Amino acid sequence: MSDTVRLVCPAGRKHVELWAGYALVALGIVAIAVDPTHWANITLGVLTAVIGAALAVHGHLIKVPVLEVSDGEFRYERGRYVVSVPFHDIGSYYVLPGRIRSLGLCDTAGRPKRFPSLQSRRSSRTYLPLTGMTKPAKVESFMAMAGIPPRKRSLSA
Template identity: 75%
Template sequence: MSETVRLVCPSGRKHAELWGGYLLAALGVLAIALDPSHWANITLGVLLLLLGGGLAAHGHLVVKTPVLEISDGEFHYRRGKYEVSVPFGDIGSYYLLPGGVRSLGLCDTAGRPKRFPSLRSRRTSRAYLPLTGITSPAKVEAFMAMAGIPPRKRSLTS
């Protein structure tokens, strides 16, 4: 496959965190603007500004969304600094794990689940790659179909 196929997973928690931070900061400005002569309004406004700024900064810096990409004959998974690369020929099929945080599992050509190193540098390994909870299974299925990877239930080797 010479062209690049890419899927960026949406992150609802990040958007909620960002908008919550912006809302708290706006409430802080509003509290100070209503009555800047009273110390309680200034204290409340400064606290709301600090909390909103911290929440918005955390939303921008800490929460990383997963990216699935197939290019140059390799499958790439990136989430922040964590990256997994698997040669395209080693992937036989895929499966999706349902739940609060959806996950993508890859199987080798014999139908066995592939193992990946842990996301947090622990000694354990996992057989799946975490996506986000609001990632649509239909989008993942469409991405994998464009890449030419069959689902596990329709795999020739299962």
């Protein structure tokens, strides 16, 4: 596979924090502009703008998972956590249902692959966490474009 196939998982919390932060900054500026001579408006406006700026900065720091297949390699990236698997080692995949979806990969024999855990919380895990807003159909479409069959249609099982 020479083309790059990429899926960036949406994160609702990130969008909410960004929009709320920018709205609070704007509200703080409006509060100061309404009556710039009164100390209460200035204090309220500055506090609102500072809280909004902090919320927006925190929203920018939230890392979303990125799935990518290119140059014969499957790559999962979430911030500093990166998993790279040679494309020929992947036999199939499955999507775990739940509030926060996860992606599991199987080897060519049909056994789940194990990955190192995020932030050393466990010794290993058999899935890669996605976000709650990630639709299973979108993951299935991405994997179909990458050429990885679902577990129920795996050639080895």
